[in-house]
Amino acid sequence: MKKLKFLIPLAVFLGLVGFLLVGLGLNPREVPSPLIGKPAPAFDLPRLDDPSQRLRTEDLRGKVWMLNVWASWCAACRDEHPLLVEMARQKIVPIYGLDYKDTRAAGLQTLSRFGDPYVASLFDADGRVGIDWGVYGVPETFIIDKAGVIRMKHIGPLTPDVIRNKIEPLVRQLNG
Amino acid sequence: MARWLLILTLALLGGLGHAKEAVPASDDPALEKRMVRIAAELRCLVCQNQTIADSNAELAVDLRNQVRTMLKRGDTDQMIIDYMTARYGDFVLYRPPVKATTLVLWFGPAVLLLGGLVTLYVVLRRRNRLAADQFEPDPDDAPTDNTTDTTRSSTPARHD
Numbered sequence: 606m607k608k609l610k611f612l613i614p615l616a617v618f619l620g621l622v623g624f625l626l627v628g629l630g631l632n633p634r635e636v637p638s639p640l641i642g643k644p645a646p647a648f649d650l651p652r653l654d655d656p657s658q659r660l661r662t663e664d665l666r667g668k669v670w671m672l673n674v675w676a677s678w679c680a681a682c683r684d685e686h687p688l689l690v691e692m693a694r695q696k697i698v699p700i701y702g703l704d705y706k707d708t709r710a711a712g713l714q715t716l717s718r719f720g721d722p723y724v725a726s727l728f729d730a731d732g733r734v735g736i737d738w739g740v741y742g743v744p745e746t747f748i749i750d751k752a753g754v755i756r757m758k759h760i761g762p763l764t765p766d767v768i769r770n771k772i773e774p775l776v777r778q779l780n781g
Numbered sequence: 782m783a784r785w786l787l788i789l790t791l792a793l794l795g796g797l798g799h800a801k802e803a804v805p806a807s808d809d810p811a812l813e814k815r816m817v818r819i820a821a822e823l824r825c826l827v828c829q830n831q832t833i834a835d836s837n838a839e840l841a842v843d844l845r846n847q848v849r850t851m852l853k854r855g856d857t858d859q860m861i862i863d864y865m866t867a868r869y870g871d872f873v874l875y876r877p878p879v880k881a882t883t884l885v886l887w888f889g890p891a892v893l894l895l896g897g898l899v900t901l902y903v904v905l906r907r908r909n910r911l912a913a914d915q916f917e918p919d920p921d922d923a924p925t926d927n928t929t930d931t932t933r934s935s936t937p938a939r940h941d
Contacts, residue, residue, distance in 0.1 A: 638870065733847075
């Protein structure tokens with residue numbers, strides 16, 4: 606037993622390597638949101654397509670919905686856009702958009718060019734609602750339950766894997 | 782002559798560039814100073830090694846404006862810090878609060894340093910004792926670890 610003592614530094618070193626390897630795989634940009642499990646921050650915003658119509662958080666109470674923060678200037682949003690369109694086609698969950706720090710014309714043009722997966726897009730010109738939702742990069746996606754509580758947040762573009770293995774089961778569970 | 786003109790132009794241009802950077806966003810210098818002090822405590826989430834005060838990322842500009850707005854309406858520093866942590870978590874604080882999840886962060890380095898010092902002390906003391914043992918003629922009494930194994934095989938040769 607005592608003979609094996611020289612292996613201790615090696616074990617410590619391997620432990621360190623293990624930590625560093627795991628650390629390499631983590632994404633430092635994914636900051637856990639303190640809003641998960643909390644009521645969705647209130648908003649009262651005009652619709653992108655019709656400034657005279659407003660939408661409030663309360664209007665969405667009682668159903669499971671998804672908020673997708675996007676913008677016409679955001680390249681990563683283009684990547685996930687086809688996935689959103691497909692989600693809308695399959696009616697997995699009603700998707701609401703938050704057009705973040707955009708111009709109305711550019712936002713509408715993006716939707717007419719690439720398809721509009723949103724039940725409605727809210728227009729957050731100055732990004733104030735974005736701050737309330739803790740948005741720090743676009744795109745970001747939230748799942749909100751029937752009681753108006755945020756249950757999940759995804760930072761960065763959605764992937765087929767995230768939709769199939771995280772969003773779909775969660776929505777099923779929340780609707781069930 | 783041409784060189785002087787060039788230097789003069791560059792100096793003027795430099796002055797221009799500088800003036801452009803330092804646009805005061807509020808005409809109240811005291812409020813601006815408070816804003817910078819608070820912003821310097823907050824991490825910019827877009828460029829994570831900068832504070833909101835240092836960063837020119839759009840979100841940092843927005844958040845600085847938010848701090849300004851809140852100061853103007855008379856909020857305390859603590860209210861502003863709370864507002865930010867409610868949205869972005871403890872991660873935005875350059876000095877996170879001490880709690881269960883941040884214990885390792887706060888005390889880990891000190892514990893590691895202490896562990897290192899204790900190990901060093903123990904090793905040095907053991908070695909100190911070892912040096913005395915080496916004068917004993919009977920090699921079997923010496924602690925049986927690697928270093929003494931090598932001396933054991935070499936010392937008898939010297940005796941012979």
